[in-house]
Amino acid sequence: MTGDGDRGRPKKKLKNSAKASHFVEYKELDYAEDFDEETGDRDGEAKKRDFTKLELKLDHSNRPLWACSDGRIFLETFSPLYKQAYDFLIAIAEPVCRPESMHEYNLTPHSLYAAVSVGLETETIVNVLNKLSKTKLPKEMIDFIHGSTANYGKVKLVLKKNRYFIESPFPEVLKKLLKDDVINKARISSEENRAGEAFSISKAPGEINTHSGLLDGVDLAAVAEEKEIHSFEVDPSQVESVKQRCLPNALNYPMLEEYDFRNDTVNPDLNMELKPQAQPRPYQEKSLSKMFGNGRARSGIIVLPCGAGKSLVGVSAACRIKKSCLCLATNAVSVDQWAFQFKLWSTIRDDQICRFTSDNKEKFRGNTGVVVTTYNMVAFGGKRSEDSEKIIEEIRNREWGLLLMDEVHVVPAHMFRKVISITKSHCKLGLTATLVREDERITDLNFLIGPKLYEANWLDLVKGGFIANVQCAEVWCPMTKEFFAEYLKKENSKKKQALYVMNPNKFRACEFLIRFHEQQRGDKIIVFADNLFALTAYAMRLRKPMIYGATSHQERTRILEAFKHSPDVNTIFLSKVGDNSIDIPEANVIIQISSHAGSRRQEAQRLGRILRAKGRPQDRMAGGKEEYNAFFYSLVSTDTQEMYYSTKRQQFLIDQGYSFKVITSLPPLDSGPELSLYHLNEQLDLLNKVLSAGDDAVGLEQLEEDADDIALLKARRTVGSMSALSGASGMVYMEYNTGHGKKKVAKIKPKDPSKRHSLFKKRFG
């Protein structure tokens, strides 16, 4: 039996949207990876599962969850044991959806791998799960847990005093490993036990009990402490091949990597501390405790929503390890952002941190420090300038205490492999906001970086006031008769998108929303459009500034400054460049007029632009005057493809507990010529423009990476490789979190309809 994670995922189809046979190799990643997938496991199959035969325990009402033999787990959030059960489930299972009353999780081999790697043992998982379950645990599930954890987490690769050791509490496993030729050759036998199979034995470091309060924490702690650890040393030059041999496709004992940084006397310490004002929030604290649970540093991935303060987690981790740190970001702007974050939160001296981008080649001084650069800079295989070559040499030769990787979900696997093989690091920490799980890349991430250490619940963070409470709405704009007639014609198949984006009703709805938010609420608005033709047409007609791929750096800065500071510039139009490299903390309204097909991630990332909590915490709480102070509108033309995509795009957010209101009455029926395109002749004029524009002009914007070495060497045109065709090459994404250390105000907010924004009260009224 396999878990849900492996269940019949639709295979990705290759979509070649730009019909040319030549490709700009380093184009932006373009979200193509979740283009054609189904919205989730559960949509594909309607068959119901009957587990009525499971035996209910007598006191089932006191227990918080049901577990089914296919790996699905249902958790009641109103149970008194919810908090403990949540912490436990998030450690052992993948969240499927987490709305208000009932959460669903899936047990998968990956999630169990993550569980054992943070120190949970097979028996503990089964026991705790059994205690929390309302029914007797199905036998299949117990078998599945045993099967999945039999090999995982048994072997650790530990770097101690710059010597690599393979550790395990199970000598028989080590013996099995040593039967493998590669591993046997890599072994360095010490003098005293050259004679036989004997391993050096030591006491395991006690697990600092991170699950305290979880029913009986006693069990957990006891198991961890009694174990004796057997180990043998391996040749540092052979470590990579030993790791390879241990992967699931070979010996299947994937090694967990731990770094005993306290006992590392070879690498010099970096003197930096968190500043006193840097107070990690409870969930940040928790994610760090998963990473440093046993006093060593574990490699793995931490998942926090946009705006929840991922960078503070990264900086805190670096401050604990106190060794040289290599921080990888997705582009030059985000490099600046990270450097700024390090200086903001830690006591690091300016001369200990340097940025390395195509524009900014700061030299590394001293024997320790933090280097911030992009994946591309490190992985780039072509010819470099002399300066860059020197710095890269420096990076290659150094032994890094921490390899901090931002936005791991967008970086292709081959890039990771390259980066990880180029740089020597003791511990790897990946950060991301949206781990879209159907993505097969999760396998790569699991074994290249490490398991998922922690994942926060979006709704809990909203309730805690850590991220903004966003009101999401889908605005239905009926196509006008004339546009719809053209939309249906076969000869316009390439113009479909332009036609539904330029739908006059959509335009009017957009104009109405901009006016409403600018004039009545004094909000700052971002309008997103992927379609360049539409972007230009909208921005010109509404006389608003716009930024797209070709906008120069100076121009961008000028527009963004004006948006931030000028009371006259309250709306800007952004193409998809705004998804990633532009940080606009002031904005609190997003209007999306066109988007990239069914990409759930783009939707989540765009929402992330306005997630950063604004205003005073007390205003954001239940009953506060600003209960909803951020708005996300997605404008869709009814009866077009857009409707279908829209449903798909929202899935990720809906699974996090967000709900999309449907608004059908925008602009209001009584609105007349005060909004544009009121008269039929204006509409027909627009229609003509759309129809007479070339097919290229109305297509999607293609972006080139513009801010580092690669672009300076000019995008080379090559015949598209499979990975390029599928969109799996190139760079992408970023978003910023400057968690401003908002005070936690824990209080649950019931939704008060009277606090609702007037637009939402209107519907059906």
Add this chain to the structure above:
Amino acid sequence: MPQVRIVAKNFMDMVAALPTMRLDKLYESIFICEAVLRKKETSYKMNPKFQSNMRKYLLHGGVLPRVSMPLGVTVRLPTLEDLESYAQKQWERFLLQLINSAQAERLLNFSSSMIRVFQRGLLSSRENEDPRLTENGFQFLLMETNAQLWYIIREYITTSEDRGVDPADLISFLLELSFHSLGEAYNMNSLTDVQSKAIEDLADFGVVKLQQGRKESWFIPTKLATNLSVSLSDSSSRKQGFVVVETNFRMYAYSTSKLHSEILRLFSRIEYQLPNLIVGAITKESLYTAFENGITSDQIISFLQQNAHPRVAERLPTVPENVTDQIRLWETDRNRVEMTPSHLYEDFPSKDVFETASDFAREVGGLLWEDSQKMRLIVRGELHQQMRDFLRRSK
């Protein structure tokens, strides 16, 4: 299809509405006195026969319906809880069979023709199709148990003549039954032929439980029996809600009942069935099936609201707004197409004929569409005769 109004009124109101002949017969039963006396607020003019019986009743006091059997004879009588769950289960089984569920175990002694009688108005069947629940049927399922039972008993009584049973006999027996003590055993051999036939049917409804001893057999009235003649409003204990609907359109029903799962299946996709939880999703497809069966969005929404689990019942709104909105939107989405029966006219011999025809159609207000290039017309169906006459004339 016969129009059936679902009346869930009081037993006594129904009795009062019977024709005189039937009433006369009924007044021979003493239990009618007892029942009438219990109802204080309304007064009735006394029928002579009734009057004399009444006098008898007042002079000699009430008569116990039937003496319950001594404990020695009836071993292993069910506890009241057992009896209640038996009644509930039995009723549910009956309902499942009634709505033709695949889940139903065919154990009832009702003939299929009898079941069809009960289904009248609740299910509709188109040709070559499995019968489907009608709007009334859905409403019926959403009613409270006593009201449902009432509806069925009504049908049972009104059709009794077809089975050669006098309705009055049946009514007086049902009345009598309601005076029996809950949970006591009564000997079967005290029943008349009509009654013992009826008692078997009633056992199928869960109104009584039948048991067989070594020599004797007996019936035990359940709560359904004692509630029969009591006004419905008294007995409608508020049932606890069990459904939680989430903003992501997922639905969790705390229920062990197959019937609940059948009801939910009418408009949602059931994905998991756990010992005490049913997990489903409200999808566009599942709702479209419901709409096609004549179930309305309002019915679905009010069902979800009325049966909201106590955990979400105090929350406002109990069913997330985006879900209720979406259910309504999906329904209105289906109503965008209007059907007009009409006729297509083509192959006009000449442009002139075409144009005079289309002018005529416009004049009489029946022109729906025209394509002058291909010379085609679509005109409202009801004007076909006029059109034909016109075209014949213009030849």
